[in-house]
Amino acid sequence: MKKAQxxxxxxxxxxxxxxAGCGNENAAPSEPEKQARELxxxxxxxxxDMNPHLYTGSMFAQGMLYESLVENTEEGIKPLLAExxxxxxxxxxxxxxxxxxxTFHDGAPFNADAVKKNIEAxxxxxxxxxxxxxxxKIASCNVVDEHTVELVLxxxxxxxxxxxxxxxxxxxxxxxxxxxxxxKDGLNGYSGTGPYRLVEHKxxxxxxxxxxxxxxxxxxxxxxxxxxxLPAGETTYLALQKGEVNFAFTDDRxxxxxxVEAMNQLEQSGKYQIVRSQPMNTNFLAANSSKKESPxxxxxxxxxxxxAMDRELISKQIFAGTEPPAxxxxxxxVNYANVELKxxxxxxxxxxxxxxxxxxxxxxxxxxxxxxxAVLAMKLYYDVNSSAQKMEAEWMQDQLKGIGIQxxxxxxxxxxxxxxxxxxxxxxxxxxxxxxxxxxQSTIAAFTSKSSYYYTTSGIAQADELxxxxxxxxxxxxxxxxxxLYRDILNIVHEEAVFIPLxxxxxxxxxxxxxxxxxxxxxxxxxxxxxxxxxxx
Amino acid sequence: xxxxxxxxxxxxxxxxxxFLVLIAAAGIFAPFLxxxxxxxxHMDMRFAPASWEYPLGNDQLGRCVLSRLIYGIRPxxxxxxxxxxxxxxIGGIVxxxxxxxxxxxxxxxxxxxxxxxxxxxxxxxxxxxGIMGVGLENIxxxxxxxxxxxxxxxxxTSVRQYAEADYVRFAKAIGISDWQIMTRxxxxxxxxxIAVIASSSLGSMILQISGFSFLGLxxxxxxxxxxxxxxxxxxxxxxxxxxxxxxxxxxVLTVCAVNFLADALQTALDPKLGRSRQxxxxxxxxxxxGISGKSGR
Numbered sequence: 001m002k003k004a005q006x007x008x009x010x011x012x013x014x015x016x017x018x019x020a021g022c023g024n025e026n027a028a029p030s031e032p033e034k035q036a037r038e039l040x041x042x043x044x045x046x047x048x049d050m051n052p053h054l055y056t057g058s059m060f061a062q063g064m065l066y067e068s069l070v071e072n073t074e075e076g077i078k079p080l081l082a083e084x085x086x087x088x089x090x091x092x093x094x095x096x097x098x099x100x101x102x103t104f105h106d107g108a109p110f111n112a113d114a115v116k117k118n119i120e121a122x123x124x125x126x127x128x129x130x131x132x133x134x135x136x137k138i139a140s141c142n143v144v145d146e147h148t149v150e151l152v153l154x155x156x157x158x159x160x161x162x163x164x165x166x167x168x169x170x171x172x173x174x175x176x177x178x179x180x181x182x183x184k185d186g187l188n189g190y191s192g193t194g195p196y197r198l199v200e201h202k203x204x205x206x207x208x209x210x211x212x213x214x215x216x217x218x219x220x221x222x223x224x225x226x227x228x229x230l231p232a233g234e235t236t237y238l239a240l241q242k243g244e245v246n247f248a249f250t251d252d253r254x255x256x257x258x259x260v261e262a263m264n265q266l267e268q269s270g271k272y273q274i275v276r277s278q279p280m281n282t283n284f285l286a287a288n289s290s291k292k293e294s295p296x297x298x299x300x301x302x303x304x305x306x307x308a309m310d311r312e313l314i315s316k317q318i319f320a321g322t323e324p325p326a327x328x329x330x331x332x333x334v335n336y337a338n339v340e341l342k343x344x345x346x347x348x349x350x351x352x353x354x355x356x357x358x359x360x361x362x363x364x365x366x367x368x369x370x371x372x373x374a375v376l377a378m379k380l381y382y383d384v385n386s387s388a389q390k391m392e393a394e395w396m397q398d399q400l401k402g403i404g405i406q407x408x409x410x411x412x413x414x415x416x417x418x419x420x421x422x423x424x425x426x427x428x429x430x431x432x433x434x435x436x437x438x439x440x441q442s443t444i445a446a447f448t449s450k451s452s453y454y455y456t457t458s459g460i461a462q463a464d465e466l467x468x469x470x471x472x473x474x475x476x477x478x479x480x481x482x483x484x485l486y487r488d489i490l491n492i493v494h495e496e497a498v499f500i501p502l503x504x505x506x507x508x509x510x511x512x513x514x515x516x517x518x519x520x521x522x523x524x525x526x527x528x529x530x531x532x533x534x535x536x537x
Numbered sequence: 538x539x540x541x542x543x544x545x546x547x548x549x550x551x552x553x554x555x556f557l558v559l560i561a562a563a564g565i566f567a568p569f570l571x572x573x574x575x576x577x578x579h580m581d582m583r584f585a586p587a588s589w590e591y592p593l594g595n596d597q598l599g600r601c602v603l604s605r606l607i608y609g610i611r612p613x614x615x616x617x618x619x620x621x622x623x624x625x626x627i628g629g630i631v632x633x634x635x636x637x638x639x640x641x642x643x644x645x646x647x648x649x650x651x652x653x654x655x656x657x658x659x660x661x662x663x664x665x666x667g668i669m670g671v672g673l674e675n676i677x678x679x680x681x682x683x684x685x686x687x688x689x690x691x692x693x694t695s696v697r698q699y700a701e702a703d704y705v706r707f708a709k710a711i712g713i714s715d716w717q718i719m720t721r722x723x724x725x726x727x728x729x730x731i732a733v734i735a736s737s738s739l740g741s742m743i744l745q746i747s748g749f750s751f752l753g754l755x756x757x758x759x760x761x762x763x764x765x766x767x768x769x770x771x772x773x774x775x776x777x778x779x780x781x782x783x784x785x786x787x788x789v790l791t792v793c794a795v796n797f798l799a800d801a802l803q804t805a806l807d808p809k810l811g812r813s814r815q816x817x818x819x820x821x822x823x824x825x826x827g828i829s830g831k832s833g834r
Binding site: 317410 | 576577578580581583597598671753757758759769771772773774775776777
């Protein structure tokens with residue numbers, strides 16, 4: 001016991017000294033000057049497996065290494081590795097003319113043969129890629145000549161180009177890296193055609209990327225980017241202050257790692273700038289409509305939840321205005337999502353009224369409502385690593401108590417929340433749409449997928465109709481028909497209130513003050529590092 | 538009861554004891570003492586500084602920090618105490634049985650303890666949380682399951698020592714039942730030993746439960762717990778460092794009080810230790826050998 005106490009004491013003294021040390025270093029002239037030519041970014045988790053035909057790796061890193069045939073931009077689909085393409089009249093054959101003189105990082109040429117090998121490798125593992133409907137529509141991939149490939153589909157599928165533009169799985173790895181002609185069991189190297197090469201990866205510590213001097217689009221200005229794993233927001237803040245890292249962006253879980261006020265302090269220090277993208281996605285609560293024994297199966301309850309959420313307040317108080325409130329699942333700047341939907345403003349009285357009408361009655365004022373002996377209690381799962389979600393959850397619990405709904409909060413790791421989503425073992429959980437490149441088509445296609453939102457949508461009255469419309473919209477060839485189908489789909493899920501929108505999320509970047517050319521892609525997962533450069537003094 | 542008198546004379550021990558009793562009472566009577574509902578959210582008062590209405594200010598959701606601190610006593614101290622009593626109870630029964638009856642029963646029970654003790658406590662707790670899910674109850678169950686063998690071990694040793702004493706042999710000889718011997722003649726003398734080990738492990742258990750809650754494995758939001766309050770304050774560590782003070786100090790003070798009390802109990806119970814504080818070590822050991830020499834003769 002005595003020894004243990006002495007240990008504690010020493011621990012306390014040492015940590016005080018360390019803290020004091022940190023303070024001193026802050027005062028000393030900062031380091032970034034010395035390493036001005038490179039970026040050191042803080043990432044909340046390891047980049048993991050860089051095989052882009054599987055899904056464990058970090059997307060921002062895969063986006064630096066690999067490229068797709070076409071690119072999704074604000075102005076629509078643009079050429080990338082394919083310089084041009086033609087679509088046959090029946091919408092089933094896509095012919096791509098590939099960019100010439102492109103090589104992989106390992107020197108292998110990028111040509112029609114490489115495209116065919118990659119696409120076939122992806123198709124051999126089709127079950128993994130079921131979320132991307134294109135994987136179920138590809139009949140064959142044929143080499144026409146050295147720089148021309150032909151993609152044949154089983155039926156017309158309008159989001160083909162959009163899905164080909166995604167970071168994974170339809171991107172290209174040097175065929176030399178394949179193991180026994182396949183990619184599904186791993187790769188022996190990570191050579192893509194992208195602007196950066198992976199030169200070093202220390203698991204759970206760091207990854208180093210160097211500029212690809214042979215990049216077809218010209219060598220990037222920033223020659224070296226290091227990604228350091230710093231899981232906690234406070235360590236990231238300290239590291240930014242000390243200059244140990246000089247770049248951070250909101251990670252792909254959307255878990256805002258840095259406290260808003262801490263970020264503002266960094267900006268005020270004059271060393272950093274903060275850049276926010278336009279809204280990229282929508283944060284929402286997914287309600288498990290298929291869970292018959294839970295009150296969340298009742299549409300009136302879901303609507304009441306919607307009316308009881310003061311989204312203005314969440315936006316203002318919890319996100320300090322950085323995330324605007326969302327009224328619909330997709331904001332109106334998303335393709336096909338500019339449709340008239342019933343507005344559900346914050347109206348707790350209306351929520352109470354809905355519950356009363358549906359037979360959920362409180363025995364005494366302020367008590368939890370009941371219906372046929374069932375208690376109006378639901379479980380809400382949130383990501384323990386997201387302080388914003390925890391705060392939102394606690395705030396909701398307090399709000400809903402006022403209208404007689406009992407909310408039980410359970411914080412779990414994000415992977416365990418994902419597995420709850422795919423097994424249907426939840427009442428409510430936090431989630432977000434996948435970003436501009438994926439909205440609405442991929443997110444909507446995911447309504448039918450067991451691994452995504454099947455349990456969220458399958459319990460509603462018009463589920464069959466909804467699924468039929470989703471299938472129809474993906475193969476529709478006429479713009480007008482597609483618009484009306486999307487309008488119907490969005491109307492059904494909106495009416496049923498299975499996705500309760502909260503705020504519109506965006507990407508936030510903390511970067512050195514003199515970093516120029518910061519821009520965004522159409523997804524919250526990646527950044528175009530090749531366009532960045534440091535201002536010359 | 539000389540040891541109790543010794544303990545009463547120790548001022549630090551008395552202060553610690555009073556402090557702990559007050560804290561425990563505050564926890565029990567939390568609904569009467571706390572000025573506000575610890576879960577009531579007031580978004581317009583986020584991070585409000587201390588005021589007359591909210592003596593310790595408000596947290597990130599505008600909840601009353603003082604009320605949360607008072608309600609936090611329940612999981613942080615009272616439930617830990619309950620888990621401790623339960624594991625000491627189980628350990629005590631096993632220890633008594635093993636130490637008194639000896640033989641095969643002793644061997645079997647002690648091997649069982651060995652198995653349990655071969656896993657580090659933290660690993661056991663984490664494994665149980667992994668199987669049964671996060672939550673305060675599960676951590677408390679894990680505590681009971683992983684701590685009892687340790688208590689059984691120590692209690693067995695002390696029981697063994699008294700079970701061989703002459704007065705116990707005489708009691709056996711005149712045909713007093715085993716049960717009576719255990720309860721009347723051994724339990725009382727073994728109590729001080731048990732009190733010492735129980736109190737000294739209370740401190741580490743408080744720290745552990747706060748640690749688990751800090752990591753998000755313990756009590757679930759929005760219930761108040763000191764470790765969790767610290768974890769919440771950690772997120773705004775650089776913009777609102779003052780939020781860490783209240784829960785941090787509460788943990789430090791309570792654990793210190795427990796440790797001082799445990800130390801004082803140990804000193805009070807062990808006359809050798811007590812004297813060694815007042816007299817030079819050499820003299821004490823000389824005295825000791827003198828005494829043992831005399832009795833040996």
